[in-house]
Amino acid sequence: MKTLTKEMQAAIQPSMALDILKEGNKRFMNNLKANRNLLQQANETSDGQHPFAVILSCIDSRTSAELIFDQGLGDVFSVRIAGNIINEDILGSMEFGCKVAGSKIIVVLGHTKCGAVKGACDHVEMGNLTALLSKIQPAVYDEKSVLENRNSGNDDFVEKVAVINVKRTVHAIMERSPILKEMIQAGTIGIVGGTHNITTGEVQFYDDTLIINNID
Structure with missing residues (x-):
């Protein structure tokens, strides 16, 4: 697997970037790895980097985006960051x-059994964590289908809140960053x-969050 150069990065369209991530996730699920020399990549990126994606994920030790x-x-x-807020x-x-660096897609990646989401469901307050969990609370209140046991003991409730939290974050990125919104609308980058x-390793992308405007 070749190290990304500026020219290679420039040739990647947002839709291609998503396909690269999907193919990589399939390899992960099948316990396969692309053949790459990490030490060589370290050397070849020492004078500059040209990543094709920005991935916002949780600090959970099981959710390393690179893996x-x-x-x-x-x-x-x-x-x-905890709770991918x-x-x-x-x-x-x-x-x-x-x-600045030329990435082509933004991915907001939540995960199942998220401790931060569980904390928000339970309205946990503890030091600086209180302010962080408050950013997930709107997703808790937006989940209307579960009427009983709206806490971390209800796995179905937790997972529904986690999905809403991801979708809210995608929307908030567009809403709070005019720079990124303009790039997305112009088709320069995509977001999903x-x-x-x-448990399975599979990443499920949500079509209702996917915005990729093809550049003709």
Whole structure:
């Protein structure tokens, strides 16, 4: 697997970027890995990097974007925070990754059995975690279908909240970053949300979050 160059990155369209991630996830699920020399990639990216994707995921130890999408050094910008939420710093990082460094797609990646989502479902308050979980709370309130046992003990409720949280984050990125919104609308980059199943390894992307405008 070749190290990404600026020319290779420029040739990747947002739809191609999504396909690369889907193919990588299939390899991960089948316990296969693309043949790559990581030490060589470290050397070849020492003077510059040209990742094709920005992936916002949770800090959960089981959800490393590089592993579940089978990517190497220099391939993706990995932004990780509990509950895959956004703030100004994360938005700024995404703007750098896309506007400055040339990435072609933003992925908001939640996962099953998320501890941060469970904490939000239980309305946990603890130190600085309180403010972080408050950013997930709107997803808890938006989930209307579960009427009883609206807490972390209800797996169905937790997973529904997690999906809503991903979709809200995709919307919030568009809403809070004029730079990224303009790039998405122009077809320069794409955006999509998805969930990583920590049991099977599969990433499910949500069509109702996918925005890829083809450049003619």
